Amino acid sequence: MNNKTILQLVDLSKSFGAVKAVNGVSFELKRGEALGVIGPNGSGKSTLINLITGFVRPTSGKVIFKGRDITGIPPHKAVNLGIARSFQLARPFYNIPVYKNVVIPVYSPRARKHLGAKYGDRDEVAIHLLEDVGFERDSQVPYKNAGELPHGYLKRLELARCLALDPDLIILDELFSGMSMSEIASILPLLERIREEGKTLIMVEHRLSELFRVVDKTVVLNFGKKIAEGTPRQVMAVEEVTSAYLGSEVISNA
């Protein structure tokens, strides 16, 4: 492991009863890299995210972030070390206005410590972040309760809440699902920009062609096991990958 490595998983496993949701997964990620994680439904992608972010404690194995063993730390501590995640099923604060949803991370211990004075008026900062993910400031949308938002907006709200934390590693669980083609198209440049800022990205996605425009490396999971790793082109050439997808997903041409 060299000093450019930001995240290292060592033989990470998690069982739920008899189900081996994640089974001996190892990989390394360098600072600034973008990794795609793909695999059929139930192959352990979300569980893998939960293991990295501390939401689920691994049965065995290690998570090393910035050279520090963070296996099984409480999830809020993982955030404070610089790991932000979004949820596959959006978890907005339904009874709170959209911009106040973003004020929660803007007011968080990490944002206050890390960004300090740069963050002026928190409501204003929140609205800026919402603009970044494509909410129109002058529309009524940022002031509505989050419960009134359509699905695509909720996913973008998830992204805004991640960005508010100014994380070093961003993990997005199926950000694109529930978004329209045009919504995805408008998010892609933002993801580019996030990468240019030197942030490291992990994206779990089913929309492969869009995913492959963002990531430079892909890990494929099947039944909790890593069955392939490499550039998008490399993994899609592996026969086990295509057969794992057959019947469960339609592979869009990358």
Add this chain to the structure above:
Amino acid sequence: MNPGYRKERIDRGIKVRSDDVFVLASMRDLLYVVLPRALVIILLLIFPAFQDILGSYWQNVMLSTMVIALLALSWDLLAGIGLVSLGQSLFFGMGGYLAGYLSFTFGWGPLYTLPVATVGGALLSTLTLYPILRLRGIYFGMITFAVPLLLSRVIEVTKILGGTEGMSSLPSFPNTGFELYLVMAVLFVTVYAYRMLVGTDYGLVFNAIRDNDRAVVAAGYDIQWYKAQGVFIAALPACFAGAFMTHHFQFVGMPAFALDYSILPLTSVVIGGVGTFFGAVLGSFVLVPLSELLREFGSLRVVVYSLMLLVFTIGLPEGIFRFVLRKYHQFERLVPMEEASNE
């Protein structure tokens, strides 16, 4: 089709113009906004002046009403964090016993016991509940229900803190008027402070925890620690209430953990409406005097509480306060059916 009239509800002008910040255009608008607030405050303030007319009985009813209102405010704040308490008597008993103990053992007067028992009781209550803050929904409720019952059994069996006899002959307040004004002042401060709190970003975190605690964790908050702070803040007025009643009765004993102190605040908030704090107070001012009027029915009063809980959760879930507020901001007029269908 018979041509008739239908009722149309219209929001009053100033309510339409802005939801929170009132835009005042005339003296009438000003009166409209200020009058209801002023009326309530004036009524409360002059109440003790009518002491002689009312007699000590209704003064005591007023006192217990405000004490229950403090417990109801505390309940409402906890509910705002997603913690449903079925054991407000825990806080009441903690404050009450701490004040009683300090007074009984060291001879302290209310001037010292009230602040110490308020803060100390809140700390003790928070420590007691800390291990179960992880629990959500009904599980938290059930344990809070059990803890005060357990504590009073412990006191009974171990005979500590006076055992079944309790501690009596404690110092009292100068007079009833003083008591009324003191509790009223604390009531005002609590409502004001709680309304302020939920308007800040700090208070927003509490609301967010209720909405979706995992998303708050994902923003890097230690929600266990936040919930503990919330419980402490909620325990303050409730512990004060307990400490106050200890000196009012000049006695503290196992009744401090009684079920009434858990049921009445909860029912009050349901009647008045959750999440506004005004509703909690309003509900107490409806429920407690009513339950006094029904005193002769003895234990049958519980039936009345249950019925009210039932009627309000089903019939008026928003509570009296929001209902009245909505009506106050609207007026109704009759419009002919034809005109209405043209819209």
